Amino acid sequence: MGCIVNLNGAAAASVRLPTPTEGDRKERGFCCFPRRHRRHHQFRPTSAPTATNSRSHSLTVTNEALNVMISGAPASGKGTQCHLIADKYGLVHIAAGDLLRAEIATGSENGKRAKQYMEQGQLVPDEIVVMMVKDRLLKPDSKERGWLLDGYPRSLSQATALKGFGFEPHTFLLLEVSEDLLVERVVGRRLDPVTGKIYHLKYSPPETEEIAARLTQRFDDTEEKVKLRLNTHHQNVESVLALYKDITVKVCSINSLLHVRTCLFNNKNNGISNPVEHLWSGHHL
Numbered sequence: 520m521g522c523i524v525n526l527n528g529a530a531a532a533s534v535r536l537p538t539p540t541e542g543d544r545k546e547r548g549f550c551c552f553p554r555r556h557r558r559h560h561q562f563r564p565t566s567a568p569t570a571t572n573s574r575s576h577s578l579t580v581t582n583e584a585l586n587v588m589i590s591g592a593p594a595s596g597k598g599t600q601c602h603l604i605a606d607k608y609g610l611v612h613i614a615a616g617d618l619l620r621a622e623i624a625t626g627s628e629n630g631k632r633a634k635q636y637m638e639q640g641q642l643v644p645d646e647i648v649v650m651m652v653k654d655r656l657l658k659p660d661s662k663e664r665g666w667l668l669d670g671y672p673r674s675l676s677q678a679t680a681l682k683g684f685g686f687e688p689h690t691f692l693l694l695e696v697s698e699d700l701l702v703e704r705v706v707g708r709r710l711d712p713v714t715g716k717i718y719h720l721k722y723s724p725p726e727t728e729e730i731a732a733r734l735t736q737r738f739d740d741t742e743e744k745v746k747l748r749l750n751t752h753h754q755n756v757e758s759v760l761a762l763y764k765d766i767t768v769k770v771c772s773i774n775s776l777l778h779v780r781t782c783l784f785n786n787k788n789n790g791i792s793n794p795v796e797h798l799w800s801g802h803h804l
């Protein structure tokens with residue numbers, strides 16, 4: 520079994536962690552980091568250590584920050600999970616799509632080129648994306664706090680490029696949701712440009728007429744474009760997985776960190792042992 524890490528943040532790397540009992544795991548949501556990456560992490564807990572079991576194994580303190588990659592199809596719940604995970608561990612959330620949209624907003628040549636690909640639901644060429652992500656990962660906050668890289672890599676060449684620059688994740692999270700559900704979520708998804716809140720016309724409608732009137736839709740959130748993006752996603756994820764297979768954790772249809780923890784805990788041999796499709800309510804995009 521890999522290194523046990525409590526995703527509830529109840530134990531810190533600066534203490535000797537108890538070996539969790541079965542009951543501990545169920546109650547507090549432990550997850551397993553794959554054996555190959557039984558590295559020494561410095562996790563930043565959100566609460567004080569509580570466990571004082573004498574049967575202990577140690578996590579040596581180093582200055583190494585936690586580095587996580589997360590991948591999932593459009594509307595698979597990545598945004599929600601990223602917010603929760605980054606918040607929990609104090610990680611810098613770096614979303615490739617956000618970096619690209621920011622570039623588009625500057626009106627630069629790279630931004631204009633990127634937009635053409637994004638409108639087609641295609642991957643933006645590596646020469647634009649790779650350097651953008653690399654530069655962001657090199658910023659001091661990413662190095663100091665650790666990072667949660669969202670939506671990158673989406674191809675083997677992107678993964679290999681990042682590896683070549685010396686960036687390696689400790690774990691690769693893959694969210695898996697059925698295609699029908701994804702299309703429905705994407706097509707009904709709306710953004711409130713004032714608050715930044717995401718709504719769904721059917722599952723999570725705006726609270727007032729005033730909010731409803733100002734909602735916007737992402738230019739690539741149409742059925743046609745999401746299907747293109749889904750195809751691209753499925754084609755590319757397999758090759759990326761090949762590179763990270765030893766550190767991949769698959770998570771099915773989740774809508775809260777609790778469910779991520781459940782899936783992480785139940786993950787065995789990189790397979791899916793706890794599909795929680797029924798837990799998905801569709802209310803959290």
Ligand SMILES: Nc1ncnc2c1ncn2[C@@H]1O[C@H](COP(=O)(O)OP(=O)(O)O)[C@@H](O)[C@H]1O
Binds near residue numbers: 592616617619644677
């Ligand atoms: N790593 C990447 N490589 C190439 N293109 C990307 C990458 N990440 C995002 N994009 C482009 O930006 C678009 C929007 O990405 P994103 O915001 O992550 O939304 P989604 O998860 O819905 O695809 C993608 O459809 C793609 O065109």
